[in-house]
Amino acid sequence: MDTPKSIAVIGGGSWATALVKILTENSTILVDWWMRNEDAIEHIKTHKHNPNYISSVQFDLNKVTPTSDLEHTIANNDIIVLATPAAFLATQLDGLPKDSFKGKYIASSIKGIIPETFQVVGHYMVDNWGLPEENLAVITGPCHAEEVALEKLSYLTVASLNQTLAELLAKMIEGRFIKTKVTDDVFGVEYAAVLKNVYAIACGISHGLGYGDNFQAVLVSKASSEMERFLDDCHEQHRDVKENAYLGDLLVTAYSQFSRNRTFGNMLGKGYTVKSAQMEMNMIAEGYYSTKTMHEINQKIGTEMPILNAVNDIIYERKSPRQTIKNLESHLV
Numbered sequence: 001m002d003t004p005k006s007i008a009v010i011g012g013g014s015w016a017t018a019l020v021k022i023l024t025e026n027s028t029i030l031v032d033w034w035m036r037n038e039d040a041i042e043h044i045k046t047h048k049h050n051p052n053y054i055s056s057v058q059f060d061l062n063k064v065t066p067t068s069d070l071e072h073t074i075a076n077n078d079i080i081v082l083a084t085p086a087a088f089l090a091t092q093l094d095g096l097p098k099d100s101f102k103g104k105y106i107a108s109s110i111k112g113i114i115p116e117t118f119q120v121v122g123h124y125m126v127d128n129w130g131l132p133e134e135n136l137a138v139i140t141g142p143c144h145a146e147e148v149a150l151e152k153l154s155y156l157t158v159a160s161l162n163q164t165l166a167e168l169l170a171k172m173i174e175g176r177f178i179k180t181k182v183t184d185d186v187f188g189v190e191y192a193a194v195l196k197n198v199y200a201i202a203c204g205i206s207h208g209l210g211y212g213d214n215f216q217a218v219l220v221s222k223a224s225s226e227m228e229r230f231l232d233d234c235h236e237q238h239r240d241v242k243e244n245a246y247l248g249d250l251l252v253t254a255y256s257q258f259s260r261n262r263t264f265g266n267m268l269g270k271g272y273t274v275k276s277a278q279m280e281m282n283m284i285a286e287g288y289y290s291t292k293t294m295h296e297i298n299q300k301i302g303t304e305m306p307i308l309n310a311v312n313d314i315i316y317e318r319k320s321p322r323q324t325i326k327n328l329e330s331h332l333v
Helices: 014-024 038-047 070-075 086-093 121-129 145-149 163-173 186-209 213-234 244-255 260-269 274-281 286-301 306-316 321-332
Strands: 006-010 030-034 064-067 079-082 105-108 136-140 154-160 178-183
Touching: 006 014, 006 070, 014 030, 014 145, 014 163, 030 070, 038 064, 086 121, 086 286, 105 121, 121 136, 121 186, 136 163, 136 186, 154 163, 154 186, 154 244, 163 178, 186 213, 186 244, 186 260, 186 286, 186 306, 186 321, 213 244, 213 286, 213 306, 213 321, 244 260, 260 274, 260 286, 260 306, 260 321, 286 306, 306 321
Parallel strands: 006 030, 006 079, 030 064, 079 105, 105 136, 154 178
Antiparallel strands: 136 154
8 A cells, every 4th residue: 555645634623623733744755634614724724723723833835725525535546644523423424425535545533433333433434425434534642732742752652443544544643753663453442532531531530539549540440441351341452551551541541631522521520510610611522422322232241330420420311420420439459
C-alpha cells in the first residue's frame, strides 16, 4: 500500500484540528478537511487557523483544503480519518450514498459510542456501511490536542487487523513530536478509549468533592482493572492493559488539566447540575454520552463495573455525587 497524496479528516473540533496539524507536518501529504461550520471554513481560508479550537495552530493552505462538501471529500480520498463526536457521527453520515465507503479505508479517532446503535465506531462502520474489517483502523492516545498544538512529545497507537494499513498510518502521523506504535487489538483499544472518559469523570467528581490524591490513585488503579475485566468479557484477546492505549490513555484523561471529562466531573462534584456543567464548558465531554451507552451495553455482558455504575447513577439517575462516591469506597478495597 503506497502513501496517498491526500487524506481526508472529518470534523472541526480540537482533535480534528490537531490531527490536521500532525498530518501536515509530513510535507508530502495534502489534507482535505471537512467541517460543518461554514464560518469556520471561511476563517481558516482567510486567517489560516481554526477560530474555535486550538487557534494558535497556523495552517499552510497549500497543504490544507477546508470544505463543507462531505460527499466530495470522501469520494476524493482513499483514507478517511473520522474525528467528530460519536454522538453526531451517524447524523453527519446520514444521506450519503450507501456505497460511499466502498474501497475506502477508515481510520477512526473517535472515543465514544454511536448512541443510535450502541456500537463503537468500528462496529458501526462495518455493520452499517459494509466496511471490511481489514479496511478499518483506530488512532488512539494518550494524546491531548492542546499538547499537540504546543508540539509536546506525544505517543499515538494505530490499531488495525491489516498490519500494512496500520504501519502506513503510523508512518503518516509520526514526526518531530509524535511517536507511534501499532497493534491488532482494534476493538479493545476502541472500548478502552470510551471507558477512560467515563473513569475520568469519576476522578473529576471525586476531586470536586474534596477527595485527595491517595483516593484518586486507588480509583484509577481499580478503573484499570474494571476496564480489563470488561475487555476480556466482550472481546477475548491477549492484551496488556498497562500499554499506552489502555493505561496510558486512562492516566492522561484522569489527571490532565486539558481533560474535558475530568473537568466535567469536577464540576458535578462541586455541585453543578449536569446541564449547567455542559453549558459552562461549552465543549463536548464524550464521557457524558458514553456513560449511558456503556452502562446499557454492560447490562447484557454482565461485567462487574462499580465505577461505571456510580457515574451512571450520578449523571442519569440524578443521585447525590457525595453519597454515590461514598458508597463506591467499599468497592475500591
